[in-house]
Amino acid sequence: MNLAWKEIKKNKSKFFIFGLIVLLISLLTFIIAGLANGLSQDNAALIKELPDGHFYMTTEAEDNYALSRISSTQQKELLKKYPNATALSIQMGMFHNAEGKQQSVAFVTTTESDIFPKVAAGEMIVDSSLKEEGFKIGDILTSNQFSGQWEIVGFSEQTKFNHAAVAFIHQEDFTEMYRTTDLQLLYLANEEVKTIDGLTMYSNKDFLNTIPSYSAEQLSLNMIIWFLVVISGMLFAIFFYMMNVQKIGLYGILKAIGVKTSTLFIMMWTQMLLISAIALSTSLLLIQLFQNFAPQGMPFHLTLNTTLLFAAIFLIIGFFGATLSGLQIKKVQPLQAIQQGEI
Template identity: 30%
Template sequence: MFLAWNEIKKNKLRFTLIIGVLMLVSYLVFFLSGLATGLQNLNRESVDKWQAEAIILTEESDKSMNQSSLTIEDSEAIDAKELAVIGQINAVAGNGDRKTKVSLFGIREDEFIMPKVTEGKVFTEENEVIASDVLKDEGFKIGDELQLSSSEQILKIVGFTDKARFNAAPVLYGDLSTFHRVKFGEAAEVNSTSINAIVVRDDNIEAITTDDFLELMEVETFIKNLPGYTEQSLTLNFMIYFLFVISAVIVAIFLYVLTVQKISMFGVMKAQGISNGYLSRSVIAQTFLLAAVGVIVGFVLTLITGALLPSAVPVAFNLITMSIYGLVLIVVAIMGAVFSILTIVRIDPLKAIGG
């Protein structure tokens, strides 16, 4: 450590450049991890809000709630600790000044998927809805009347709730009768028992039996089958993994070049009796210091950037995930130093000093 630290102090500019590169790589890794988490939240916030273990859809729905078609009577035949029925439809909602894509959830007020209102009140009358606070950020407010693209019904916002997005769209929560009027129009009474899914809260979902035309799946499985969810996650995660490899290669190249430039010095040190082990430990210690400083600076810059970004940017930083990625970056940087260590081990003192 003594040798490593003294060399860093002597060649400040050279090692600052290495720290700078590692800082940029770690900054990009941390930001991509935040973007991956943010995009995942865009799809799953409202589902996580249920705090449920499973969901029941029709077998033919291909794990899509929008494609599933059930009735309230189907839920009555299911024996589970807690059940909640839900209807869902996608639409474009506008208040005259602005429009946005939304997902309307038809629910029962007395069931566990009823959201907690953070502003305003719960729906009590026809066509009243609780809206995701994302709409508030977009300029919608309590009292706004919403015209839906797929319906002649006018919905009124009476409250807001937090963390309520489904498949990247802010959610509107209304009662089942509101959902039926929006979806079926004049045929609402005929379809008054229609729903899209049954949400299950039960620790022992393996013991739950359903009819053959129904499919019970874990909530996590349902989320992974949301359109674009898995593809987005895989794309960003592969980018992060490639950055790990790039980080190792960059460190390897820098340290190898530095080692080659110091072959004669290492030769003199080996001729004086300094062991390969000591020199190798010095390189590893030096790499650890450089990587640690670069990762810490990148970590701090990422948090500062996240605090300055507008709410419209889907970034959410998970400190545990970022810490794990930071440790991985340090480890791969040390692995990149292996080539320099091998070079040091192979140095012949006599040849290095011109003997």
Template identity: 30%
Template sequence: MFLAWNEIKRNKLKFSLIIGVLVMISYLLFLLSGLASGLMNMNREGIDKWQADAIVLNKDANQTVEQSLFNKEDVSNSLKKQTTLKQSGVIISNGTHEENALLFGVTDKSFLVPKMIEGKKFHKDNEVIADESLKDKGFKLGDKLSLSQSDEKLKIVGFSESAKYNASPVLFSNNNTIQKLNPSLSSDKTNAVVVKDANWQKKSLPNNLEAIKIENFIKNLPGYQAQNLTLNFMIIFLLVISATVIGIFLYVITLQKTNLFGVLKAQGFTNGYLAKVVLSQTFIIALIGTLIGLILTIITSAFLPSVVPIKFSIVTLTIYGVVLIAVSLIGSLFSILTIRKVDPLKAIG
């Protein structure tokens, strides 16, 4: 480690270039990981707050709530704890701001409604609770909302914790309100039944219905897997690029020092010792580059606007940082193999 660190200090410019590349790679890696987490959270945060085990849908609905429709009495006594869910897409406007949203029709004490942060729960028709992401977009308590597809007016009486569903903000209303907008959702009909029952798989349902594990339901949300796979592939490619770049830089540096390694071998330094020097150098520059990239990421997160779907987790950032350092060490193996092939007599001349 001593020899490795001293060489880095003597060749600041050369090693600074490698560290600079690592800083850019780690910075982009951390931002992509935050973007991946943010997009995942936008799709599933409302569903996660249900803390449910399964959801019952019509088999012909392709696991899509809004396309599902069935008699709620079909599952009335089948499962332990359950609540109906009626859903309709709406375009809302308070006169200043316009937004695409989802309107959920739920019962008064439904566990689908997240914790309130402001205002009160709905008690009358056309009263709604909005999730706080709408508050960040210019909607406020008491706003009268006009709808593009209906003459009905909705009034925001409260705000809940953020509860986005498939990247859309959610409004919660009673069943009468959503029925006015969608007459097919009559009192005896529902789009879905959300279930809290650890033994839901053992319960029987009519042939036209299916119960889906919540995690599987989330994975089948439109765009969810495509977004995750795309960003994960980008992260994997970044790690591969990192290993390649580090490997090339260190390989070139090793070739430039062939005579030096030959002299060191002639003086009795073993291949194992020289390999440790290279690994130590790689660890030091990878650690410095990763830490600087992490600091830049934290600074950037403080200035990003709330509309950017990015979410950082200390655990995730730590894991990616460790993986990046490990991948950089793997990239240095090419240099170690080159050192092993150095012949002291040929190197000295």
């Protein structure tokens, strides 16, 4: 530890550059991870916030919930057979208030359930993000698809779908709007029934992947995140490789006076962990500040667990990258290294 710290103080600029690189790459990774999670929440918070369970849609729909149709007769049979089940439908649409302001939403209707908000005919509960658009409790809303009107009676948290706020409406209103009593999905919370005639089962995660916009979005962003992680590992290896090449003579002298190879590895690991820990701690602080002061409309969501996970991954990759580059230390022959000249 003492030897590692002495070298850091002697070569401040080299280690500062290394720490700065780790800081910038980790910060960029955290920002993209936050945007990926934020877009994920903005796209499918309605599904992600549900308790563990399983969705069921008609097999003929071929993984497209919009094409799924569960008849009212089958609904009644299934709801009677499975008390924890909820039938629901999701349809994109829009409404406007008394001032004529239009708002795109995802209309959701469900059978009676403790999981989803309860509304009466003519009432609506909308996602709290619409508060920023000027909507408030008591507002009267209308739609070209609906002959009546709704009154906003409450706001729900974390209920967005397909990047639109969710609007919960009564089944009677939904039936008038979309001219059908058939609902699209069956949801069983905290329960798994592997076989239901005519229906295909999906876990919450599997159902998310049937949403085209969600799967395409997350795949692209996750590829960028892991590409940055791979780059960081390569930078760790390259940096320590160059450092070790420059210190071949020093390693030769240290080996000649009896310093063990394991001690040299410990010195290198200590330097890597110390610089990385400082850089990652600074990056974590900056990303928390960014999250607190990010614009309200930016879909940014990064939990502490996620940041700590990525920090741990960076440290592990750094350890292996440094170890890989340090294998040349083992091959150093004291006399040959000294003849190459000291640093």
